[in-house]
Amino acid sequence: MKILMFGATGMVGQGVLRECLLDDRITEIVSVVRSTSGQQSSKLSEIVLPDLAGIEAVADRFSGFDACFFCLGISSVGMSEADYTRITYDLTLAVANVLAPLNSKMTFIYVTGAGTSRDSRQMWSRVKARTEDALAALPFKATYFFRPGFIQPLHGVVSKTRWYMTAYAVIRPFSSVLVRRFPGIATTTARLGQAMINAAADGYSKPVLESADINIASGM
Ligand SMILES: NC(=O)c1ccc[n+]([C@@H]2O[C@H](COP(=O)([O-])OP(=O)(O)OC[C@H]3O[C@@H](n4cnc5c(N)ncnc54)[C@H](OP(=O)(O)O)[C@@H]3O)[C@@H](O)[C@H]2O)c1
Numbered sequence: 771m772k773i774l775m776f777g778a779t780g781m782v783g784q785g786v787l788r789e790c791l792l793d794d795r796i797t798e799i800v801s802v803v804r805s806t807s808g809q810q811s812s813k814l815s816e817i818v819l820p821d822l823a824g825i826e827a828v829a830d831r832f833s834g835f836d837a838c839f840f841c842l843g844i845s846s847v848g849m850s851e852a853d854y855t856r857i858t859y860d861l862t863l864a865v866a867n868v869l870a871p872l873n874s875k876m877t878f879i880y881v882t883g884a885g886t887s888r889d890s891r892q893m894w895s896r897v898k899a900r901t902e903d904a905l906a907a908l909p910f911k912a913t914y915f916f917r918p919g920f921i922q923p924l925h926g927v928v929s930k931t932r933w934y935m936t937a938y939a940v941i942r943p944f945s946s947v948l949v950r951r952f953p954g955i956a957t958t959t960a961r962l963g964q965a966m967i968n969a970a971a972d973g974y975s976k977p978v979l980e981s982a983d984i985n986i987a988s989g990m
Contacts, residue, residue, distance in 0.1 A: 920952075
């Protein structure tokens with residue numbers, strides 16, 4: 771499979787990229803980044819795009835992919851709804867609207883979060899839900915929404931969001947137990963990556979994957 775990735779420098783994306791690099795089903799990964807990551811692999815190439823809003827101008831570079839793993843996202847902490855919407859909804863749809871007409875065989879996987887709901891009292895949740903709805907209306911071969919809760923970072927993966935880094939450092943001693951005991955709310959970066967690859971290769975029985983589904987789909 772030929773995979774297109776967004777957000778590969780983030781916590782979720784680093785974990786997903788690692789699994790992609792190790793998995794023989796994936797022959798090529800193109801990662802879209804704001805600045806070059808320095809990561810080297812014969813399977814990996816990068817497209818440097820400092821502002822994703824300008825993706826339409828380079829649309830000719832985005833055809834022929836089997837799947838897109840969209841791991842790009844930000845925390846809503848301290849953000850206005852307008853600013854959070856600009857990154858979460860506007861940027862995601864700017865990318866997806868370019869990809870859909872060029873990639874009829876593409877499986878599009880979008881990482882949202884546990885508790886995403888149109889009727890939520892939480893702003894981030896409503897914005898993510900609107901983003902999911904808009905993505906579901908696009909003509910991809912398949913679209914999956916991954917809604918992880920707690921994610922244990924494995925294999926040296928680190929978050930780019932400061933408060934996540936602090937929270938994970940505090941939880942670290944308990945995180946393996948959390949994943950083992952509560953697979954309904956917790957997963958790992960490795961399982962997320964494997965679940966994405968498996969969903970892209972073989973599909974999954976439903977479009978929304980909560981933590982329990984992610985763990986099942988990962989086969990780990
Ligand atoms: N971490 C968790 O525990 C967790 C749990 C549930 C759901 N999620 C969801 O998973 C997604 C990824 O989270 P994460 O923890 O991996 O975040 P992260 O570590 O903060 O990484 C964010 C990623 O998004 C990219 N990015 C952010 N703003 C961008 C912009 N304006 N233009 C282009 N790229 C941009 C960053 O690229 P740069 O390297 O260029 O900054 C980075 O690759 C989010 O939607 C989050 O809500 C995370």
